Amino acid sequence: MAFMKKYLLPLLVLFLGYYYSTHDEFRPEMLKGKRVVVTGASKGIGREMAYHLSRMGAHVVLTARSEESLQKVVSRCLDLGAASAHYIAGTMEDMAFAEQFVVKAGKLMGGVDMLILNHITQSSLSLFHDDVRSLRKVMEVNFLSYVVLSVAALPMLKQSNGSIVVVSSMAGKMTQPLVASYSASKFALDGFFSTIRKEHLMTSVNVSITLCVLGLIDTETAMKAVSGVFTSPAAPKEECALEIIKGAALRKDEVYYDSWIWTPILLGNPGRRIMEFLSLRKYNMDKFVNN
Numbered sequence: 128m129a130f131m132k133k134y135l136l137p138l139l140v141l142f143l144g145y146y147y148s149t150h151d152e153f154r155p156e157m158l159k160g161k162r163v164v165v166t167g168a169s170k171g172i173g174r175e176m177a178y179h180l181s182r183m184g185a186h187v188v189l190t191a192r193s194e195e196s197l198q199k200v201v202s203r204c205l206d207l208g209a210a211s212a213h214y215i216a217g218t219m220e221d222m223a224f225a226e227q228f229v230v231k232a233g234k235l236m237g238g239v240d241m242l243i244l245n246h247i248t249q250s251s252l253s254l255f256h257d258d259v260r261s262l263r264k265v266m267e268v269n270f271l272s273y274v275v276l277s278v279a280a281l282p283m284l285k286q287s288n289g290s291i292v293v294v295s296s297m298a299g300k301m302t303q304p305l306v307a308s309y310s311a312s313k314f315a316l317d318g319f320f321s322t323i324r325k326e327h328l329m330t331s332v333n334v335s336i337t338l339c340v341l342g343l344i345d346t347e348t349a350m351k352a353v354s355g356v357f358t359s360p361a362a363p364k365e366e367c368a369l370e371i372i373k374g375a376a377l378r379k380d381e382v383y384y385d386s387w388i389w390t391p392i393l394l395g396n397p398g399r400r401i402m403e404f405l406s407l408r409k410y411n412m413d414k415f416v417n418n
């Protein structure tokens with residue numbers, strides 16, 4: 128009890144004080160007139176993000192493979208109040224499409240303020256045996272295309288001091304059975320984009336990177352994928368989409384969204400953060416920084 132009073136309580140007060148002093152309030156006007164690209168926007172969380180952004184008065188360019196669905200989403204976006212709404216259909220298996228898509232999106236809106244990377248290739252829960260072909264496809268669509276899209280958007284994002292938003296999963300921070308390839312692709316996103324975030328910090332590139340760590344969300348695809356294999360409460364896709372946009376607008380490093388309140392604390396990994404902070408101090412970046 129004495130230990131609690133002497134150490135834990137002051138630490139808690141310090142932590143809460145720090146948390147609230149450095150965390151701005153989100154206001155929907157933050158997105159008004161912003162030029163936002165959303166991938167995987169024909170259904171699920173991507174579609175809900177497009178709807179929220181439209182209500183907030185953003186410009187949106189959406190993509191996915193299904194032209195028919197995108198058409199419907201775009202017309203609803205316009206009804207909801209989007210400053211402008213366009214779609215470009217194509218597959219993220221094709222890296223040339225990924226690159227051209229960003230360039231075209233930039234031309235449609237006269238620049239890009241936010242790039243939301245959300246699409247994944249179809250995957251079902253299964254044991255990994257020897258399916259290297261499907262692993263390669265998962266890595267290409269869920270990871271490599273994210274890198275290609277970011278590279279293509281970076282010149283525009285630098286100009287606007289913009290943001291990259293990477294939609295990941297708890298399966299990109301911890302391991303569970305039946306999702307080996309999917310999990311590998313989500314861990315890869317953390318390795319790559321968290322490194323790039325540090326490089327941006329050390330080279331004064333003002334492009335924020337927000338990694339979103341989601342638990343089970345009630346999209347049609349996810350509910351079908353887990354049905355009969357595991358039951359855990361699924362959080363609502365509408366709120367999930369809003370939390371991603373809030374975190375992105377506030378330029379947070381990470382957003383956690385799950386139905387269990389302990390998830391952000393348990394997956395937040397203070398050990399990793401301390402090690403990363405300490406290792407940064409050993410660097411001399413002179414060789415890599417211009418002027």
Ligand code: NDP
Pocket residue numbers: 166167168169170171172173190191192193194196217218219220244245246247248249268294295296297341342343344345346347348349
């Ligand atoms: P959905 O299946 O509802 O949506 C996936 C989107 O990606 C669709 O718009 C789909 O459109 C598009 N897509 C699929 N294949 C391709 C392709 N080859 N090229 C381009 N686009 C493609 O998924 P969710 O909304 O549930 O998930 C969205 C994100 O959230 C993902 O990154 C996922 O990993 C993450 N997440 C979701 C969880 C959940 O429980 N729902 C849990 C944790 C993370 P189309 O088929 O028309 O191409």
Ligand code: 2M3
Pocket residue numbers: 247249250251252296297298303304306341342343344346348349352353
């Ligand atoms: C969206 C679209 C999600 C999925 C999908 C599969 C799974 C469903 C992703 C997770 C979480 C998870 C417990 C492992 C992973 N198509 N196809 C999914 C298979 C659950 N997914 O990322 N939960 C075990 C919820 C975090």
